[in-house]
Amino acid sequence: MAETQRQLETARFGTLTVTADEIVSVPDGIPGFPGFHRCVLVPVDQSMFWWLQSIDDPDLAFLSVVPWPFFPDYEPEVAATDQDILGLTDAADARVLCLVTVHRDPDRFTANLLAPVVVNQRDRRARQVVLDQDLPTQAELAPPD
Amino acid sequence: MATSIGAVLVLTRRVNQSIMIGQDITITVLELRGDQVRIGIAAPRSVSVHREEVFAEISRQNKMAAGVSTDDLARLARRRRPPS
Numbered sequence: 386m387a388e389t390q391r392q393l394e395t396a397r398f399g400t401l402t403v404t405a406d407e408i409v410s411v412p413d414g415i416p417g418f419p420g421f422h423r424c425v426l427v428p429v430d431q432s433m434f435w436w437l438q439s440i441d442d443p444d445l446a447f448l449s450v451v452p453w454p455f456f457p458d459y460e461p462e463v464a465a466t467d468q469d470i471l472g473l474t475d476a477a478d479a480r481v482l483c484l485v486t487v488h489r490d491p492d493r494f495t496a497n498l499l500a501p502v503v504v505n506q507r508d509r510r511a512r513q514v515v516l517d518q519d520l521p522t523q524a525e526l527a528p529p530d
Numbered sequence: 531m532a533t534s535i536g537a538v539l540v541l542t543r544r545v546n547q548s549i550m551i552g553q554d555i556t557i558t559v560l561e562l563r564g565d566q567v568r569i570g571i572a573a574p575r576s577v578s579v580h581r582e583e584v585f586a587e588i589s590r591q592n593k594m595a596a597g598v599s600t601d602d603l604a605r606l607a608r609r610r611r612p613p614s
Binding site for chain 1: 575576578580584585587588589590591592593594595596597598599600602603605606607609610
């Protein structure tokens with residue numbers, strides 16, 4: 386059976402063709418964006434970065450980064466309740482992405498290590514979890530000159 | 531659906547006494563120590579519980595993150611991997 390495809394108009398990427406099995410659900414939204422319930426992951430730069438493009442709002446996309454190339458010591462401990470909510474039973478199923486912010490100095494980029502977006506790759510359910518660890522919400526990605 | 535914020539309710543509770551919010555959220559005062567209060571929260575897993583200042587900070591970061599453009603990413607990629 387053919388996958389259901391849809392064309393998604395986006396502000397950043399023009400028209401994306403999305404199949405149903407690429408859609409990631411974010412049941413609880415994320416802080417500040419309670420309506421961010423569905424997105425598609427768009428890989429860039431050899432999958433070191435991923436855009437989380439909203440399905441429902443063409444203008445809304447978050448840039449995220451795979452943390453470990455930048456922060457090799459990063460060891461997020463996802464709380465049991467968050468694992469339950471995500472239905473995560475195996476850490477290997479979890480994709481961890483940290484949202485990237487650009488600052489007033491446009492050459493300053495930071496990643497939010499305290500509240501990564503965790504995706505259960507088995508059923509493509511995602512949640513922005515808040516870690517109970519002493520981690521920054523603004524970890525420098527590219528040190529200023 | 532009501533969109534207005536309801537009245538603010540002020541209650542006095544002793545240690546080990548609780549407050550019910552709706553049918554399935556219970557908030558219990560566990561311990562008092564100086565100006566700190568330890569609070570236990572029992573809520574369904576569909577309810578997100580956050581420290582207010584942490585929620586506000588993450589919300590603020592997310593709003594900043596929503597402003598990142600593809601040009602920004604191109605600049606970040608260049609900075610991260612300067613041409614050799």
